[in-house]
Amino acid sequence: MSKSTVPTSVIRRLPRYYRFLGELENQGALRISSRELSERMGSTASQIRQDFNCFGCFGQQGYGYNIKELREKIGNILGVNAISPMILLGAGNLGKAIATHIDFEKRGCRLIGIFDSNPDVQGRIIGELEVKSTDLLEEFCKTEKPIAAVLCIPKTETAAAAAQLISYGIRAFWNFSHYDLKFEHSDIIVESVHLGDSLMTLAFGLHKITGESDSGR
Amino acid sequence: MSKSTVPTSVIRRLPRYYRFLGELENQGALRISSRELSERMGSTASQIRQDFNCFGCFGQQGYGYNIKELREKIGNILGVNAISPMILLGAGNLGKAIATHIDFEKRGCRLIGIFDSNPDVQGRIIGELEVKSTDLLEEFCKTEKPIAAVLCIPKTETAAAAAQLISYGIRAFWNFSHYDLKFEHSDIIVESVHLGDSLMTLAFGLHKITGESDSGR
């Protein structure tokens, strides 16, 4: 029975809590206080307690938090056990890397199909999946009912592909294309990873270090 | 002569402005008002004017902003012309994808070396670079003086590798490992891309859609 709406800022921190708690559990730790966790994670004890309280009372006064229990609860909130079937579009370098590098199962997802419009890559095996033609998408979605799609396709194709996928029942996108997906009046979920923007942010920092010479005044 | 300190929230929006302005320029548009840009980008005109004013006065009352000029100015702030030499560690699936998929040059960076500790991948060509042994790192850094490093290495190796690289003169990291790099008392720049966390955030949204059945009560 979660509080009405949990702020996105809190939700974005949950996977990180989950990771840190996992490590602590592996190290054999049983309990942790918000203060100690805050020191390890570089945040404040106050924020940690506030965050957890969005979902109910996980701790015990005078004791702290039970690591195993807390981790499980956060896992349940994130839905790591409610596996969602996903497909991936675009078996280029990036698509291949995502498909092989990410442990979908650990994160509440399962990759059940990979598609590419390029006949040259169709038929190749990535992980345990054979790359299929995008012509088979509609039929596949009808029978296998994936709920989300990873988009590793060029910017120019993204809008059309997303629209098509929605008509096939896809409700969420993990978007790696440089196109800014937006669906104003619908409940489609979009999680975008703009690698180019991320690198530019880094470049800005570098520029500040190095470029004390230029500066157009 | 930029204002004392620009908030990170603003800096993170700059690459996106840069992208949208690039598209407008390609479409042949000459000027744009903060209102029109806000509608295209899904933000507010107020925010756009505030953001730009962190760096000085880019527009003209009654007219709006000159697209070409504005884009150039943002590009200069981001440092897209002040090329920083970078190296990449870890030529696995992800490292290979980053090296080939990202246009570093467009974003103020140049990839000048790829390194991997695994002899099996050493010697392979990725893009235009040959994967080198990590044994050659120190010597390479001495002569080529890269300033930043992309980390596509396993979590367990990240802390040690980062410390080593800093001793070789590296000042910034584009971190794809699942390890949370932190350098409390130094001016090292870290831009982390936690793909796993990103997927989990998506999974949370999916869980909310699908999992109306369970919910611990």
Place this chain on the structure above:
DNA sequence: TAGATTGTTAATCGATTAACAATC
């Protein structure tokens, strides 16, 4: 019980939005 640490309210801080005078 006394000490520790939570849950929760209140205070602060920063970021976003609104408003409007300045000005092209």
Place this chain on the structure above:
DNA sequence: TAGATTGTTAATCGATTAACAATC
């Protein structure tokens, strides 16, 4: 000039931090 739109200040909103009573 009149209309449009910025630059900038003020108001609002949300998120973070501090404080402390509740309680294990």
